[in-house]
Amino acid sequence: xxxxxxxxxxxxxxxxxxxxxxxxxxxxxxxxxxxxxxxxxxxxxxxxxxxxxxxxxxxxxxxxxxxxxxxxxxxxxxxxxxxxxxxxxxxxxxxxxxxxxxxxxxxxxxxxxxxxxxxxxxxxxxxxxxxxxxxxxxxxxxxxxxxxxxxxxxxxxxxxxxxxxxxxxxxxxxxxxxxxxxxxxxxxxxxxxxxxxxxxxxxxxxxxxxxxxxxxxxxxxxxxxxxxxxxxxxxxxxxxxxxxxxxxxxxxxxxxxxxxxxxxxxxxxxxxxxxxxxxxxxxxxxxxxxxxxxxxxxxxxxxxxxxxxxxxxxxxxxxxxxxxxxxxxxxxxxxxxxxxxxxxxxxxxxxxxxxxxxxxxxxxxxxxxxxxxxxxxxxxxxxxxxxxxxxxxxxxxxxxxxxxxxxxxxxxxxxxxxxxxxxxxxxxxxxxxxxxxxxxxxxxxxxxxxxxxxxxxxxxxxxxxxxxxxxxxxxxxxxxxxxxxxxxxxxxxxxxxxxxxxxxxxxxxxxxxxxxxxxxxxxxxxxxxxxxxxxxxxxxxxxxxxxxxxxxxxxxxxxxxxxxxxxxxxxxxxxxxxxxxxxxxxxxxxxxxxxxxxxxxxxxxxxxxxxxxxxxxxxxx
Amino acid sequence: xxxxxxxxxxxxxxxxxxxxxxxxxxxxxxxxxxxxxxxxxxxxxxxxxxxxxxxxxxxxxxxxxxxxxxxxxxxxxxxxxxxxxxxxxxxxxxxxxxxxxxxxxxxxxxxxxxxxxxxxxxxxxxxxxxxxxxxxxxxxxxxxxxxxxxxxxxxxxxxxxxxxxxxxxxxxxxxxxxxxxxxxxxxxxxxxxxxxxxxxxxxxxxxxxxxxxxxxxxxxxxxxx
Numbered sequence: 001x002x003x004x005x006x007x008x009x010x011x012x013x014x015x016x017x018x019x020x021x022x023x024x025x026x027x028x029x030x031x032x033x034x035x036x037x038x039x040x041x042x043x044x045x046x047x048x049x050x051x052x053x054x055x056x057x058x059x060x061x062x063x064x065x066x067x068x069x070x071x072x073x074x075x076x077x078x079x080x081x082x083x084x085x086x087x088x089x090x091x092x093x094x095x096x097x098x099x100x101x102x103x104x105x106x107x108x109x110x111x112x113x114x115x116x117x118x119x120x121x122x123x124x125x126x127x128x129x130x131x132x133x134x135x136x137x138x139x140x141x142x143x144x145x146x147x148x149x150x151x152x153x154x155x156x157x158x159x160x161x162x163x164x165x166x167x168x169x170x171x172x173x174x175x176x177x178x179x180x181x182x183x184x185x186x187x188x189x190x191x192x193x194x195x196x197x198x199x200x201x202x203x204x205x206x207x208x209x210x211x212x213x214x215x216x217x218x219x220x221x222x223x224x225x226x227x228x229x230x231x232x233x234x235x236x237x238x239x240x241x242x243x244x245x246x247x248x249x250x251x252x253x254x255x256x257x258x259x260x261x262x263x264x265x266x267x268x269x270x271x272x273x274x275x276x277x278x279x280x281x282x283x284x285x286x287x288x289x290x291x292x293x294x295x296x297x298x299x300x301x302x303x304x305x306x307x308x309x310x311x312x313x314x315x316x317x318x319x320x321x322x323x324x325x326x327x328x329x330x331x332x333x334x335x336x337x338x339x340x341x342x343x344x345x346x347x348x349x350x351x352x353x354x355x356x357x358x359x360x361x362x363x364x365x366x367x368x369x370x371x372x373x374x375x376x377x378x379x380x381x382x383x384x385x386x387x388x389x390x391x392x393x394x395x396x397x398x399x400x401x402x403x404x405x406x407x408x409x410x411x412x413x414x415x416x417x418x419x420x421x422x423x424x425x426x427x428x429x430x431x432x433x434x435x436x437x438x439x440x441x442x443x444x445x446x447x448x449x450x451x452x453x454x455x456x457x458x459x460x461x462x463x464x465x466x467x468x469x470x471x472x473x474x475x476x477x478x479x480x481x482x483x484x485x486x487x488x489x490x491x492x493x494x495x496x497x498x499x500x501x502x503x504x505x506x507x508x509x510x511x512x513x514x515x516x517x518x519x520x521x522x523x524x525x526x527x528x529x530x531x532x533x534x535x536x537x538x539x540x541x542x543x544x545x546x547x548x549x550x551x552x553x554x555x556x557x558x559x560x561x562x563x564x565x566x567x568x569x570x571x572x573x574x575x576x577x578x579x580x581x582x583x584x585x586x587x588x589x590x591x592x593x594x595x596x597x598x599x600x601x602x603x604x605x606x607x608x609x610x611x612x613x614x615x616x617x618x619x620x621x
Numbered sequence: 622x623x624x625x626x627x628x629x630x631x632x633x634x635x636x637x638x639x640x641x642x643x644x645x646x647x648x649x650x651x652x653x654x655x656x657x658x659x660x661x662x663x664x665x666x667x668x669x670x671x672x673x674x675x676x677x678x679x680x681x682x683x684x685x686x687x688x689x690x691x692x693x694x695x696x697x698x699x700x701x702x703x704x705x706x707x708x709x710x711x712x713x714x715x716x717x718x719x720x721x722x723x724x725x726x727x728x729x730x731x732x733x734x735x736x737x738x739x740x741x742x743x744x745x746x747x748x749x750x751x752x753x754x755x756x757x758x759x760x761x762x763x764x765x766x767x768x769x770x771x772x773x774x775x776x777x778x779x780x781x782x783x784x785x786x787x788x789x790x791x792x793x794x795x796x797x798x799x800x801x802x803x804x805x806x807x808x809x810x811x812x813x814x815x816x817x818x819x820x821x822x823x824x825x826x827x828x829x830x831x832x833x834x835x836x837x838x839x840x841x842x843x844x845x846x
Binding site for chain 2 (some may be wrong): 301
C-alpha cells in the first residue's frame, strides 16, 4: 500500500481528496479472496471521471463477483503528477492504493478523442510499456478499452491489447472469466488474446495487418490466423434485467455531476445524421417505469444524494414518460430530492405535470435546433420545427423563465452563408415572440444565448464521408455570425476556436498511422488536450508533420463510398449501405421519419431478428 | 425533538476531507442511514446540521463535534449505529449525548504536532531551533480573517503544553484559542517557525508535519463534549 508514501505529499496539492479514495460506496476487498484485479481508468480528472455513469455501472458489475475486484483510477492533475514523478509514486488505484502495474486488467473508457494523450501519460505513470508489442508474453496486465470512441480505435490500436465494442456489462465479465481460466493454466498474452478475439464484441487489433494505397487510403485489412474478418459490437441481452448499480461511490470532493443518475432508455429513435451516439447505441430500448422508479429510489436511498437525474439520449422519447415522471415525483417530493431533467422536451407534457416539475426545480431552458434554417435542419434530419421551438419557449416564458440557451453547429454539409445568418434570425424571432406576449414575466428581460459549435464528422454516421470545414471556412462563418448579431441586443453568440474540433475530426476518423503521431504529441508535452488551458495545437501540427501526415487528409477530405474506412471491419449493427442512403437523402434535403413512425431498415433488425417496436393495433388505423 | 451532540473521529484517508465536503458527506450519511433528522423550515428545507468548530484539512481528530436534532422515534444510540454503518471506516461517530454546553462556551483547543526531521537536520538541532524560536518575546504573524488581515502575537496566544524530542523529530502539544470569536490555527505557529528558520537558521529544515486535534475545551479547561 502506498498510503505512507503518498500521505506526506498530499497536503501540497490542490483538492487532495481526489487522490486518496475511502469514499462511501467504494468497494474494499481482501486481496486473498480476489483472483482478477481490474483497474478501471478514466483518462481525465477525478471530478470529470467520477461523473461518468458507465464507470459506475461496470464498477458495480465487476465487483458483484466476489473473486474479481474493480478499482478506480483517474488522471492526476498536473500539480500532483509532478509530485508523483518527483517522488517515484507509480499510478495507483484509489481503493487499495496499490500500483496498477500489478493488476490483471488496465481498462480505459474512451469518451472523447482528446483524452488519448492522457491515456499514454497514465500508462507511463503506471510504468507499463506504452506499445502493445513491447509488453512481452506475460499475460498481465492486459491493457484494454471500451466506450464510444472504441468504434474507431485505429488511431490508438498500437497501445491496446484489446477493445470492447458496444455495451460492456456482459462481455467484460466473459473476458475476465476467460482470463481467469487461462492465467491459471499458464497461458501467454498472445494465447489469451487469440482466444479472447473469439468472443463477440472483442477486437484485438494486433491480429490484423493494414496496408495502404499510395494516396494514403487503406488498401486492405487482413486478419491473422483465425481472427474474424469483422468484429460485431455487443448489446446486453435484456435491458430491464441488466445489473444496475444500487449504490455509487459518493465523492467527498465536489464533482461535475454530483447526483444520483438512473438510466431510462438506451439508443435513440431520431436518426439525426450528425449524431454518432444516435447510431452507435441502437437498437432503442426503454426500461419499464416501475423498474426505473424502483432503481432510482434504491439509488437515492443508498447514496443519500439530494438530487436525481435521468440519463438517456432523449428522455421524452420514452413511451410512458408521464407514468414514469409521476412515479418519480411521488418519492422525490416526499424525500426532498431535486429531480433534474436533461435532454427533455417539455412541449408534449400536460400542464399538470409541468406544474409539478416546476415546483421541484426551475433550471434554465435549453433547446438544440442545431441549424438555423429549416432546409439545413432537414439536411441533418433534426426533426424539430420552428413551431415546436416557439411553443416550448412560450410555455417556459409563461412559466416565468426569461433566458433560453440555443445550441447550433456550423460547418454542416451543404451549409451556406444564408444558413449562418438564419441562426440569428431564428433567435430574433424568439425575442420577438417574448415581446409579443402579454403574460410575459414582469420585471425580467429576455436573453437568448446561442452557442455555435464546429461540426465534427464522425464514424458510423451518414456524414462520415464528408469533409470538415477548413479553418478558413470556419473563420469566415464565425466572422459572419459576429457581424450579423450586431444590433441584436437580446442575443449573445458564443463559439470556440476551431482547432480543438479539427484535432477531434482527425482522431475520430483516423487510421493506425496516427498511433505514432499521438505518441510523439505526448512526448512533446501534449496532455489534457480537451482543456483549453493545456491544448497545444502547434505541437500536434509538428507531430503530424514529423510523421509525414497532414491534418487535411483526415479532417478535410471527402471519402468516396467505396473507400475502405478505418472502421469498416467493425460492425455496429447499422449497415454502411444505410449510411450511404441517408447521406444521399441529406444532400437532397429529404428527411427520414423517426423509428417509431416507420422502420428505416438501418440493419439493426437483421442482427436482433425482431422489430425494434412492436406494431400496436391503434397505430394501424 | 431531541437535540443531539455527536462526537466523531476523522482519521487517515478522511483527514483530507475539507470542512465543506464534510458537511455534505454528513448530510448524505443521514439520508443513507434513514435517521430522522430535523429539517429546517422555509422555502428550501435542508437537514439541520451544525459543526461548532471546523477542523483544518490534513488534521486528524477523535474529538470532532456535530449537532443535529432527532425528529422521530429513534434513540440516539440507534442513530449512531446506523450512521456508522454508512460512514467510511476512517470517519466514525464515537459518542452521542444531549448537548450540555453552548457553542459560545468553546474557548480553546489542544493539538498535537509532530515535525519530522529531514536528512541533514537532527532532532536535537531541530529542538534547539524550536527553543530559540519559542523563546522570543513576540511572535508576530499576519492572520487572515473575515474582515481582512490582522496581526496577532502568537507568543501571547499559544500555550506550549509539551515539547518532546523524538528519535526523528519534534513532538509538540499546543493549546490555542478556539471558538466563534477568536480562533487561531496551530498551523499559523508552524508557519511562523518555518519563516523564522528561513530568516535565522536556513540550514535547519523539517519535513512533514503530522497534526491532530486532541480536545475542544471551555474557558474553565473542561471538555466541551
